[in-house]
Amino acid sequence: MELCIANIKPAVGNKKKNLKKMESMISEEDADMYVFGEMALTGYTCRDEFRELAEEIDGPSINAMKEVAMKKGCYIIFGMPLKDREGVISNASVMVHPDGRVNAYRKSFLANFGPFEERFYFSPGREMPVFETRYGKIGMCICYDVFFPELVKGLVLKGADMIVCISASPTTTREFFEKVLPARAIENTAFVAYSNIVGTQENLVFWGGGQVYSPRGELLARGKYLKEGIIKTDVDFGEIEGARASRPTLRDTKADIFSEISKFFVEEHLYSGYMLVGLKMGKYASSKMRVGKVTVNCNGKIAEDIIGGIILYAGITRDKINLKESEEVSASFSSSERSMKITLKEEIKNAIDEGVNTKILSYIKDEEIFDIEE
Secondary structure, eight states: OEEEEEEOOOOTTOHHHHHHHHHHHHHHSOOSEEEOOTTTTTOSOOGGGHHHHOBOTTSHHHHHHHHHHHHHTOEEEEEEEEEEETTEEEEEEEEEOTTSOEEEEEOSSOOOSTTOOGGGTOOOOOOOOEEEOSSOEEEEEEGGGGGOHHHHHHHHHTTOSEEEEEEOOBGGGHHHHHHHHHHHHHHHTSEEEEEEOEEEETTEEEEBOOEEEOTTOOEEEEOOBTSOEEEEEEOOTTHHHHHHHHSOTTTTOOHHHHHHHHHHHIIIIIOOHHHHHHHHHHHHHHHHSOOOEEEEEEOGGGHHHHHHHHHHHHOOOGGGEEEEEOSSOEEEEEOSSOEEEEEEOHHHHHHHHTTOOGGGGGGSOHHHHEEEEO
């Protein structure tokens, strides 16, 4: 696959100008995939303007890039503010396919320190999608995301052959990125492609320097610093097999370590009342049976917390859980040989709704929190 990394200087708030620049770069270079940086469509320092500039997945800017991708027969990846619903926008990396299909990854870890203010404008993503292309499977992340190895590891464990990281990194963080990017490639035996924007926006100077690393951490190409431009390199996904045979980090990854980290995080840090309720339901049921299916009965507003906790401990996927709208909070668990219903006691439900410190749930016996029927 011929990969083109484009480092552009986006005009802040001017989507038409930035689209024209991206289209021009694509028309001037022949490649199978083009990658532009974080917020390439709008510029990074738009602040409150993001709400006006954000578009839905079928908005005019993405549709314009669909026409380019279909005409050129290529993949295009670029950053933009994506409108998920009224009043909710994400910092997104969008992939447009040659056939006009569109995928999006929403930034999981929003930078909110120093000069960064992303949490004021964006909602964090909560998914790790991997996207199929005609060349290989692609996982995407955005800037600060790449400093969280568990995210990149998760994408590769889900099948990603290449991680595409788009970025709006200022010069003060260049050395960090140039150390972390090859590390992510080596520890996951996957290609890593990085595209950063260029230029000065307010008090931030973005350094560009797009680069691509092999599954062994070798630098395949690097763009110029502080200048617009492109780099091109061939990505041979056939290299992955040899890299993984010589350094089998994926084979030797231990799922139980990630499970322990997740349990610790939920139990000791989230303290969400209904997340802990689901956690304790799933923990109790899975101690009694190998859970096959679950039906959750609750108000839709708390459903995701309940379901999230159950998934964590019951060891099942979301598609094995049904949701039924109900005033009570309960879950029915079943296996091939056994079934049980766990119902949250009304007085505990009332206490959670009234804002009691729900950390205490971790220390109360299950029988004092639930009515359990088998």
